[in-house]
Amino acid sequence: MRVVVLGVGNLIMGDEGLGVRCVERLAAAGALPAGVVTIDGGTSTHELLEDLEDLDLLVIVDAIAGAGAPGTLVRLEGERIPAAFSNKLSPHQHGINDLLANLQLLGRSPARVVVHGATPARIALGLELSPEIEAVLPALAARVVAEVVAAS
Amino acid sequence: MGTRIVIDPITRIEGHLRIDCEVDGGKVTDAWASGTMWRGVEQILLGRDPRDAWAITQRFCGVCTTVHAIASVRAVEDALAMPVPKNAQYIRNLMIAAHAVHDELVHFYHLSALDWVDVTSALKADPKATAALAESISAWPLNGVTVHAATKARLETLVGSGQLGIFANGYWGHPAMKLPPEVNLLAVTHYLQALEVQRKANKIVSILGSKTPHIQNVAVGGVSNPIALESQSVLSIERLLAVKAAIDELKQFITQVYTIDVAAVAAFYPEWTTIGKGVVNYLAAPDFPLDEQGTQFSTPGGYIPGGDLAKLQRITTFGDALLKDNVAESVKHAWYRGGKGPLHPYAGETVAEYTDHQPDAKYSFVKSPTFAGQPAQVGPLARVLVAAAVGDQAILKHLTRVLATVEAVGKIKVPLDGLHSTIGRHAARSVMCARNVEILEEQWGLLMANIAAGDVQTFEKPVFPSGETRGFGFHEAPRGILSHWVVIDGGKIKNYQAVVPTTWNAAPRNEADQPGPYEASLVGTPLADPERPLEVLRTIHSFDPCLACAVHLVDPARRDIVAVRAL
Numbered sequence: 001m002r003v004v005v006l007g008v009g010n011l012i013m014g015d016e017g018l019g020v021r022c023v024e025r026l027a028a029a030g031a032l033p034a035g036v037v038t039i040d041g042g043t044s045t046h047e048l049l050e051d052l053e054d055l056d057l058l059v060i061v062d063a064i065a066g067a068g069a070p071g072t073l074v075r076l077e078g079e080r081i082p083a084a085f086s087n088k089l090s091p092h093q094h095g096i097n098d099l100l101a102n103l104q105l106l107g108r109s110p111a112r113v114v115v116h117g118a119t120p121a122r123i124a125l126g127l128e129l130s131p132e133i134e135a136v137l138p139a140l141a142a143r144v145v146a147e148v149v150a151a152s
Numbered sequence: 153m154g155t156r157i158v159i160d161p162i163t164r165i166e167g168h169l170r171i172d173c174e175v176d177g178g179k180v181t182d183a184w185a186s187g188t189m190w191r192g193v194e195q196i197l198l199g200r201d202p203r204d205a206w207a208i209t210q211r212f213c214g215v216c217t218t219v220h221a222i223a224s225v226r227a228v229e230d231a232l233a234m235p236v237p238k239n240a241q242y243i244r245n246l247m248i249a250a251h252a253v254h255d256e257l258v259h260f261y262h263l264s265a266l267d268w269v270d271v272t273s274a275l276k277a278d279p280k281a282t283a284a285l286a287e288s289i290s291a292w293p294l295n296g297v298t299v300h301a302a303t304k305a306r307l308e309t310l311v312g313s314g315q316l317g318i319f320a321n322g323y324w325g326h327p328a329m330k331l332p333p334e335v336n337l338l339a340v341t342h343y344l345q346a347l348e349v350q351r352k353a354n355k356i357v358s359i360l361g362s363k364t365p366h367i368q369n370v371a372v373g374g375v376s377n378p379i380a381l382e383s384q385s386v387l388s389i390e391r392l393l394a395v396k397a398a399i400d401e402l403k404q405f406i407t408q409v410y411t412i413d414v415a416a417v418a419a420f421y422p423e424w425t426t427i428g429k430g431v432v433n434y435l436a437a438p439d440f441p442l443d444e445q446g447t448q449f450s451t452p453g454g455y456i457p458g459g460d461l462a463k464l465q466r467i468t469t470f471g472d473a474l475l476k477d478n479v480a481e482s483v484k485h486a487w488y489r490g491g492k493g494p495l496h497p498y499a500g501e502t503v504a505e506y507t508d509h510q511p512d513a514k515y516s517f518v519k520s521p522t523f524a525g526q527p528a529q530v531g532p533l534a535r536v537l538v539a540a541a542v543g544d545q546a547i548l549k550h551l552t553r554v555l556a557t558v559e560a561v562g563k564i565k566v567p568l569d570g571l572h573s574t575i576g577r578h579a580a581r582s583v584m585c586a587r588n589v590e591i592l593e594e595q596w597g598l599l600m601a602n603i604a605a606g607d608v609q610t611f612e613k614p615v616f617p618s619g620e621t622r623g624f625g626f627h628e629a630p631r632g633i634l635s636h637w638v639v640i641d642g643g644k645i646k647n648y649q650a651v652v653p654t655t656w657n658a659a660p661r662n663e664a665d666q667p668g669p670y671e672a673s674l675v676g677t678p679l680a681d682p683e684r685p686l687e688v689l690r691t692i693h694s695f696d697p698c699l700a701c702a703v704h705l706v707d708p709a710r711r712d713i714v715a716v717r718a719l
Contacts, residue, residue, distance in 0.1 A: 012196055012211045042211065042366055046258050050351045101318035102262070102347055105306070125196055127208070 003057045003148055004110075005032065006048070008041040008096065015070075015120030015133045019061035022141050031145050033152055045099050052103060055110035057151045059144055060096065063120040070121030071132040073140055075147075077114045112151070116144050155682055169658060169697055172511065173674060175682050183667070183674035184511050185658045187518035194502060197648040202228045202640050203372045203614065205648065209636065210366050212650065218251040218357065219629035220636070220650065221370045226446075226625025227636040228372045230471050232616065233623075235444035237609040240374035242599040243387075245440045245450075246395065247360050247367060248627065249592045253402055254353035255630035255696075256532075256585035257410060260578065261346035264693040267686065268417050269339040270329040271319045275311065277337035279304055285334050289416065289561060292408035294345060295338075303341040327680040328687055331420050338416075342409055349405045352398040356592070359391050374611035379603055396596055403589045406582075414582040415554050418575045419562025428574030428691040430673025432459030433526045434534035435656070437475070437635075438467055439628035440591055442598075446470030450591050451547070451628065454538045455523055459572060464541035476624060479635065479651060481519040482663040494522060494663050497637035498622055500649040520662040521651050529669040530632025530656040531695060533571060533580040540568065550586040554579050574673070577694040616643040629653055631696050657695045670695065 007023030010016045020040050025031075027038040041048050052058060064074045081100075103109045118140055121132040129137070155175045170186040193212050197205055206224035210217045222244060229236060279300035286295035310316055323329065331339070360377065361367025369376045378386040418425065438453030446469060453467035455474070467475050480494035489503040509515045522528070539547035558566050558579075570576060620641045627634045632653030639647040659668030667675075670692060677687050 010211055012193060012208060040363075040366065042217065044217070046254070046262065046350055047354050049347065050354070098262075098318060101320075104317050105310070105344065106347060107306075125193065127196065 001035070001056045001152060002054065003033075003036045003059070003151065004039060004052060004055055005036060005059045005061065005144060005148065006039045006041045006052070007061045008043065009063055010043050012125065012127060014122045014124050014126045014128065015130050016063050016123045018063050018118055018120065018129060018133050018137065018140075021129060022061045022137055022144065025137070026141055026144060029141075031141065032148055036148055045096075046102075048099060049102060052099065052110065053106070053108040056112070057148070058110035058113045059147055060113065060115045060117075061140070061144060062096075062115060062117040063123070064115070064117035065120065068119050070119050070130070071136040072119040073136060073143065074117045074119070075114065075143065077112070081113055081115055114147055116140060116147065169692070170509075171670070171674070171688060171692060172509075173685070173688060175679055178678055178680075180674045180677040180679065180688065183671045184515055185518070185660060185668060185670040186509065186516040187654075187658060194648045194650060197645050200645050201643070202231070202616070202638060202645055205636075205638070205645060206370050206372070209650065212652075216255075216629060216631070216634075216652075217366050218247055218361070219627055219634055221367060222248055223625045223627040223629075223634045223636040223650070224638075225370050225372050226470065226627065227623050227638045228614070228625070228640070229623070230625055231621045231623025231638055231640050232372075232614050233471075234373060234612060234614055236441075236446075237374050237607075237612055238444060238602055239379060239599060239607060239610045241441050241444070241446075242595050242602065243360055243375045243377055243610065244370070245595040246592060246599070247357050248629075249440070249588045249595065250353045250356035250360075250398075252588045252630045253406070253585055253592070254350055254357070256581050256588070257346050257350045257353065257406070259630070259696045260410060260414065260581065261343045263696070264578070264690075265339055265343060265413075265417075266319070266322050267690045267693055268329070268421065269331060269336050269343075270324055270326070271307065271316075271322055271336065271340060272311070272324040273329065273331070273333045274336040274340045275304065275307055275333075277304065277333035279337065282334040282337045282341075286338050289557065290408045290412045292404075292412075295341075300337055300341050303344060304337060306344075307340060323684055323686040323689075326684055326686050331417070335416060335420060339413060342413055345405070345409065349402065352401050356395050356398050359395055360387075371611060373614045374609075377610055379608040379610060381603065392596070392600065399589065399592045399596060403593070406585050406589050411550065411554050411582045411586055412557055414578050415557035416561050418558045418566065418579060419564065421575060422562060422564050422566070424575040424690070425566050425570035425573045427677055427687075428577070428673045428694060429572045430671075430675075431527045431529045431667075431669040432572055433457050433523065433528040434459070434537050435523050435528040435530050435633055436467075436534040436538045437626040437628040437633040439626075440595065441470070450594065451535065451587070452538050452542045452544055453628065453633075454541065455528070456534070456537055456541060457524075457526065459537075461537065461541035464538065466542070470625070471623070475626065475635070478524045479521060480525075481521045481649075481651065481655075483519055484663050484665075485514055485660040486516050486519045487514050488517075488519065494525075497624070497635070497649040497651055498639055498647065500637070500647070502649075516658075516660040518655055518658050518660060520659040520668060521656050522662055525664070527659060527662055527666050527668050527672075528656055530653050531577065531580075532584040532630075532632075533577045534632060535628060536571065536580040536583050546590070547583060547587050550583040551579075553586075554583055574691045574694045581696070616640065618642060620646065632656060654695075654697055658697060670697075 007019040121130040209220035438449035440450035483490040
């Protein structure tokens with residue numbers, strides 16, 4: 001079973017980087033089952049292509065705008081993902097959409113894609129997360145772990 | 153009365169670039185380029201340890217991570233006037249050449265080819281005729297009839313499913329699309345193959361940089377790769393051989409596919425060698441340092457005023473006075489507090505002062521940089537023209553080959569002057585890609601020879617003086633010259649400015665109200681259908697725009713790609 005947990009976002013833009021911070025913490029804590037790969041995707045696209053080919057499960061962790069009050073946890077799956085990205089719920093919709101579309105074109109799409117995220121409170125220049133996001137990050141991380149464990 | 157068209161956003165990848173064009177009589181008569189997101193990222197560095205700056209600056213931009221790391225360590229090393237071990241130079245050179253090759257391939261096939269290639273027309277192509285055409289112009293082994301038939305079948309499946317996926321937003325059937333169906337199918341085949349090949353370049357960066365995106369191995373004073381040929385955990389012979397294998401695969405694709413495809417597009421669109429000229433002052437930095445102090449380089453740098461190669465002024469060393477003394481940035485038309493005239497980057501200020509979009513006053517978050525008071529175009533075309541001015545055969549031989557292919561395919565002769573154009577920028581990028589993959593080979597050889605001679609040093613410890621010191625680092629990044637400018641006081645960063653390639657090219661009007669390269673290049677561009685301004689995208693994409701540099705939250709309410717309104 002090939003599983004990747006991909007954190008996306010920009011670390012120098014406050015809560016924009018919550019996906020990367022979440023994945024960093026999951027990796028540091030050894031919280032995921034053995035064999036699950038974690039990636040700090042930043043805001044890159046094509047560089048990630050090879051790592052995301054032919055997966056059984058891809059979990060994307062991201063800041064997702066407009067889903068509710070700051071800190072609201074969000075889970076998207078299946079057909080809701082491209083629709084969500086094309087509605088620009090996510091700041092990263094461009095890169096992620098292109099990446100998933102190129103995987104599809106190559107015939108190497110992940111069998112399943114799930115997006116976990118939280119609504120950012122503050123997107124502004126800065127390396128730190130807002131207190132609202134810091135408060136929900138453990139819960140977000142736990143949901144990612146549960147997602148992966150349930151699939152394994 | 154003309155028509156005003158607004159294209160917002162214009163990039164396929166990162167960033168937020170808005171282009172306003174005035175159109176009259178089917179041609180663009182004036183244009184304004186506007187970066188619509190504030191990019192004051194330098195402020196995050198103030199007060200920090202200069203040894204940490206490279207890791208943070210890598211996050212400036214979602215696409216150009218490695219380049220900011222390199223320019224940053226070079227700036228701090230310049231401030232400390234410190235040497236960098238040869239092995240570190242070679243390893244950095246390998247990473248930046250591989251990063252450049254990756255960027256150049258992805259830019260052509262995945263970010264701009266669809267401005268020229270009509271994917272839906274490829275459905276009408278005969279795979280046999282496509283193979284015959286392809287095999288007549290290239291020795292590439294994956295150009296056979298079965299390959300093109302498979303591409304066509306894949307396209308038919310996509311269209312049949314009603315979901316065009318990555319091809320959903322093209323200008324299909326646009327009157328400015330002129331490639332025959334067979335050439336379109338060939339291009340789509342190579343789009344797919346380029347997806348496979350680009351990963352080889354990325355692999356080189358990840359082997360040497362420990363991780364991509366965001367390399368981990370750079371340090372002020374060198375690199376953190378310990379070299380031990382027999383070890384499994386550090387830079388071993390096994391890893392170095394994997395790098396060499398990737399170089400060989402890339403070289404074949406670039407020589408037999410990429411450069412040929414660019415020439416074929418030029419041959420079918422000869423009018424585009426006369427469109428998109430714009431600013432013809434060119435600026436390029438030398439790069440791929442070969443010694444500890446940065447006095448010898450593999451590729452030449454300099455400034456060409458007015459497109460006159462005979463007037464080239466060379467930039468020859470790290471810390472070069474010509475570059476150091478001639479860069480300034482104006483905010484007269486940018487949304488920053490100004491009033492002091494153009495400022496040198498050491499004294500640069502980034503205090504936002506937003507008005508709304510006022511073409512006669514302030515209309516962009518991009519500052520307007522100048523060289524010796526003039527706007528300058530940067531990027532692969534600047535590199536190739538500097539090479540032509542100094543007679544650098546290592547680069548010019550590829551240019552000769554690309555021009556000969558254009559002639560063979562299109563039965564037309566393109567003069568050197570045709571490079572000052574939209575297609576010229578694509579041709580120059582493919583020429584530099586062919587050179588960059590050779591530089592990968594050369595740097596690999598230099599690294600191996602130096603290690604074999606017993607030198608395994610990769611790092612020199614930096615020492616910070618107690619008082620104030622300043623320095624700048626330059627890097628000829630894929631999109632053009634990138635420079636980082638740092639003022640260090642008591643071991644902490646006091647000021648930091650990054651003058652990035654897209655700032656040069658996407659500059660708004662400067663202090664003297666001269667248009668920037670994007671703006672100037674659009675004037676005179678013909679538009680077949682102003683409702684679908686494909687031609688504007690062709691020229692802007694030819695610069696490989698990368699705006700906002702990872703500051704990329706979108707306005708969820710803004711859905712329109714193109715807004716057209718009458719003046």
